[in-house]
Amino acid sequence: MLHTVNKSPFQNSTLESCVRFASQGDVILLIEDGVLAAQAGNVKAELLKEAMGKCEVLALSADLKARALTDLVEGIKITDYDGFVDLVEKNLTHSWL
């Protein structure tokens, strides 16, 4: 299944909860302020590494670009709006709002 996270991990524990409830093989997509978690060297990078142990972690390119995030935590993949639509089409989705 697909989990979308749109909150900054520095603001609240939404990403943490998402990672806790995500299952092996799920996809986590960072969107809006959620992409702030993707910045390389950030204090929440360990959490993303934990997530990548069981899930694929993606970040939405438009949101990364808008926030000038180019140097990303290793292993995070980038997708665009078309990729987002594909994911929603193929997966049961939970929005971690």
Added chain:
Amino acid sequence: MAEDIKKIMFTVRKPPHGSIYVYEGLEVKLIMAAYDADISVVYMDDGVFAVKQGQNTKDLGIKGFEATYGALVDYEITKVYVDRQSMEDRGMTEDDLLVIGEDEDTEEPIKPQVVDSAEIAAMMAEQHNILAF
């Protein structure tokens, strides 16, 4: 027909009263109960405060909705779960949970079921749709 029945889960992660999410979510659940759907509700993160008993909104000047939870079982919404860790992280215990109805035969009060994150994750994976509040 059984195979046509959709499994729909509501996740509640916001606390009550600070915003209208929890109240609106409760309304949606009661509306959805009118349809032939297999409904489950999970309270997690700050959402666990929504199912804490003893809420009194009198001084806020707004109508509370704790009593409405007492009707969930009457609406045949019996799959009501609370994430154990979210509850414990916030200093709540099972005794703090409100009542969602009573047993038809024994009239014993029914409370939400406390479950672990792994059980919730497994239930999530089985759904047709998940609505977040």
